[in-house]
Amino acid sequence: MGAVKSKRMPRAVREQQMLDAAVRTFGQRGYMAASMDEIAELAGVSKPLVYLYLNSKEDLFTACIRREARALTEAVRAGVRPGLAADRQLWDGLGAFFTHTGRNPDAWSVLHLQARTHGERFAAEAAAMREEIVAFVTELIVVAAREAHRDPDLAEGEVAGLAVALVGAAESLATWANATPGVTARQAAATLMNFAWAGLGNLMEGRPWSAPVMSDELSASGAVDVVHGA
Amino acid sequence: MGAVKSKRMPRAVREQQMLDAAVRTFGQRGYMAASMDEIAELAGVSKPLVYLYLNSKEDLFTACIRREARALTEAVRAGVRPGLAADRQLWDGLGAFFTHTGRNPDAWSVLHLQARTHGERFAAEAAAMREEIVAFVTELIVVAAREAHRDPDLAEGEVAGLAVALVGAAESLATWANATPGVTARQAAATLMNFAWAGLGNLMEGRPWSAPVMSDELSASGAVDVVHGA
Amino acid sequence: MGAVKSKRMPRAVREQQMLDAAVRTFGQRGYMAASMDEIAELAGVSKPLVYLYLNSKEDLFTACIRREARALTEAVRAGVRPGLAADRQLWDGLGAFFTHTGRNPDAWSVLHLQARTHGERFAAEAAAMREEIVAFVTELIVVAAREAHRDPDLAEGEVAGLAVALVGAAESLATWANATPGVTARQAAATLMNFAWAGLGNLMEGRPWSAPVMSDELSASGAVDVVHGA
Amino acid sequence: MGAVKSKRMPRAVREQQMLDAAVRTFGQRGYMAASMDEIAELAGVSKPLVYLYLNSKEDLFTACIRREARALTEAVRAGVRPGLAADRQLWDGLGAFFTHTGRNPDAWSVLHLQARTHGERFAAEAAAMREEIVAFVTELIVVAAREAHRDPDLAEGEVAGLAVALVGAAESLATWANATPGVTARQAAATLMNFAWAGLGNLMEGRPWSAPVMSDELSASGAVDVVHGA
DNA sequence: AATGAATGAGGCTTCATTCAT
DNA sequence: CATGAATGAAGCCTCATTCAT
Structure with a gap:
C-alpha cells in the first residue's frame, strides 16, 4: 500500500x-x-x-486543483521559447502539454474532468487555468496573423472561438492519448499541429504542416516517431 | 415543484x-x-x-445516458444528407450538433461531463456514443481524401487522431457556446469549419473555408449571422 | 430498552x-x-x-424545549383561577408549578438547566417561557398592591426585580424538591408563600402567611402535609 | 490572542x-x-x-470550579462581620455576592450553570459551595429567630426550604443583574432584602425593610442609589 | 398503479489525548 | 520547561433502498 x-x-x-x-x-x-x-x-x-x-474535503480538493493547475501551466510555459515563430511556439507548447498530461494522468483527470463536474467553486478554479491557456493560444493566433501580414480582420470573438476549439482539440487528444497505448506526446502534438495549422482541406491535398525538430526535453523521451508528412 | x-x-x-x-x-x-x-x-x-x-440509481443514470445519447446521435444523423460533399455533410452535422446541445444543456452535461466522471460503466456507455460520432467524422475524412483523389496514405491512426481532435474541438465549442450568451449554433459551426477545414495557416493567409447555406432546421433559428469570410 | x-x-x-x-x-x-x-x-x-x-439535533432540542415550555406554562395557567385574590392565585400557580416539575423532572432539567447552557438560540427559547411566568408574577404583584390600596409607587424596575427573585426562588425550590426525597409540591409551595408573602421578618415574629385550601388537582396527590403555621 | x-x-x-x-x-x-x-x-x-x-479536561474543569467556588465564598465571607445583627449580615453578604458575580460573570456562569449541567461529578463540586452558602443563610435565619425571641419552632426542614428559596432568589437576581444593564449590586441586594425580610405582604402595606449603610467595598462603587422605601 | 413508513451503511468532521524531541 | 506531530474514538448526518399497505 x-x-x-x-x-x-x-x-x-x-x-x-x-x-x-x-x-x-x-x-x-x-x-x-x-x-x-x-x-x-x-x-x-x-x-x-x-x-x-x-481542513476539509473541499479545501483538499481545491488544493489539488491549484497545485496541478500550476504544475501544468508551468510545464507548458517552460516548454515554450517566446522569441520563436508562432507555429513553433505552439508546437513546443503542445509537446510540453501532452508530455505533462501523459506523465500525470490522474492530475489530468482531476483538472479536466473532476474539477468541472462538482460545483461552481471547483469549476471556477480550473477555469482560471484553462483561461490562461486559451489566452496563450489566442495570443499565438493573433501573432501568427500579424506575421502573415494580415492584420486581424479576424473579429475578436472569432479568434476566441478558434482558441477554444484548439484547446478543446488538445484536451480531447490528451485524454485519448492517455487511454490509447502507443500514442506518444509527439504524435499527439503532430496530429494537432497538422489539424490546426494546415487544416483538413490542405491535408487532403497533400500540403501538411511540416514539423520542426522537437524541443530538447521532449526528444529526450526517446521516441523517434515519424511525423506524418515529414 | x-x-x-x-x-x-x-x-x-x-x-x-x-x-x-x-x-x-x-x-x-x-x-x-x-x-x-x-x-x-x-x-x-x-x-x-x-x-x-x-430499478436503481445506476440504472436510472444509465437510462438517461442512453436516451440522451440516442437523441443526440439521431439529431446529428437527421441533419446530414449522405449524398452531399464531405464538407457539406460536416457542416450540416455540426449545425445539428450545436443546435441540439444548445437546446438541451442538461443532457449535454450528462453526456459530456457526468457520464465520464463517475465510473467505468457510465463512461463506457457514453464512449459508445462518442465512438459513433468519431466514426462518422472519420468516414467523412476518408471520403474527403478520396474526393481529393488522394487515396489515404493518411495512416489509419493518423485519421483517428484527426477525428478525435475535431470531435474534441466540437465538444469544447458546445460547452463554450452554452456558457457564452450570444453565441449561436451557426457561429459555432462556422468557427469549427474554418478551423478544421481551412486550418489556421490558410486562415492567416486569407483563404477561409466558405460556408454553404445552412440546412433547414438551423436557418429556422432565425439568426442571419455573418460567417467569417463569407 | x-x-x-x-x-x-x-x-x-x-x-x-x-x-x-x-x-x-x-x-x-x-x-x-x-x-x-x-x-x-x-x-x-x-x-x-x-x-x-x-431534522437535526438542534431542531430536536428546540422542539423539546418548545413542547415542554408549553406544557409547563399551560399547567400553571390551568391551575390558576383569574378571579381570586392575588395571594390565592400565586398559591395555586405555585402548586401547579411544583406539581408539574415534580412529575416531569427531566423536562424541568431541560428547561431550567440544559436550555440555558448551550447557546443563545436555546436560551432565548427558554427565556421566552420564563418571561411569560415572570410577567404573570409581576402582574400578581401589581394587583396585590392595588388590592392593598397602595397604588404602585413601587417603581417598575423594582417590581421586575421582585418577580425575578420570586421566580428564581421557585426554580430553586423545584430543583431542591426534585432532589430531596419527601418534599411535596404542597410543602414547596407553602414554604415559598411564607417566604414571599410574609417575609422572613414577619415569620420571625410569628406572623406567617396563612395557606388557603389547595386546589383540587394538588390535594389529589394525597399527601396531607401540615403547612407551617397552619 | x-x-x-x-x-x-x-x-x-x-x-x-x-x-x-x-x-x-x-x-x-x-x-x-x-x-x-x-x-x-x-x-x-x-x-x-x-x-x-x-491532567485532563475533567480535572481542568474541576480545578476551575474549585478555584472560583473558593473565590466566591471568600468574597462573601470577607463582606460579612459576624458580630452584627442578622439582617445586617445578610445585607452585607448579598452585597459582596452580587459584587463578585457582577465582576466575574464567566466564573458565575461556570459555577451556576456549567457546573450543574455536565455530570454528577461537577455538580457535586458546585453543590458543596452552594451548601456552604445555604448553611450560612440557614444559620442567619436561626439567629434571627433567636434574636426575635422566638425559639425555632420553625421546623428544621422548613428553615432549609427558606434558605434554599433565598439562595435561589439571589442566584436568579445575580444572573438577571449580569444580563440587565444598569442594575447595580446594591440594587439587587436591596431588592432581595425587601423581598426576603419584609415579604411582599408588608411591602404592599408600605412597610419595607430599611436598608442600613453599605459596607465599604460596595459603597466604593460610587452609586448612591436610593433603596426603595428608604 | 402508487405510497407513507422505515432502515443499514457509510461519509465527513472533531475532539481529547499522547509521543518524541 | 516546552512543543510540533500524530491518532483512536466517536458524533452528526445523508443516502440508496425496501416493506407493507
Missing part, C-alpha cells in the same frame, strides 16, 4: 504526500466517490492529520 | 417524466450530488415508483 | 415518542453528552427516522 | 493563566463546546503543557 510509513515528518513534506494521495484518489475514483479514509490511508497518515493540515 | 401531479398515467409516460427529471437533476447537480429524493419530487412521483420502474 | 417496538406508526405518534425519548435523554445526560444514537434507540426507532422527522 | 507570550514562567503562575483562560472559555462556550485547543491558545501555551499541569 501507500508510501512507506515513516513517522514524524515536517509539515510541508506531509502535506505534499497528502496531496499526492488525494490527486491519485480523486483522479481515479472521482471527487465524490473518493473517501477521506482512502486518501488518508494512501498517504500513510491518519485522517485527523489530513484535516489538521488541509 | 415538478410537473403537475396527475395520478394514474400509463407507464411509458411516467417513465419519460422520470427520465426528464433525472436528466435535469443529474445535469445540474451532478450524478452523486443528485438524490433520488429530489428526482422523485421533481418528477412528481413517490420514490418507490421510481425504483419500481427504473 | 425503551418503548415496545411496534412498527409502522403514524408520523404524529412517532414524533411524540421521539420527543419523549429526547427529553429524557437530554434531561439526564445533558444536551451535548446526549447522542442521537441513544435517543433513537430509546425511542425504538432508527436514527435516520429521527432526522427525517426532526 | 490571549496573554502576551512570555516563555519560562514558574509553574504556579502558568497554572493560574491556564485557569483564567479555562474559566473564560468554559463560561462563554460551555463545558463541552469549549475545546482544549482554544483554552491552550487563549492561555498562550501549548496543549501538552496544559495536560502536564492539569
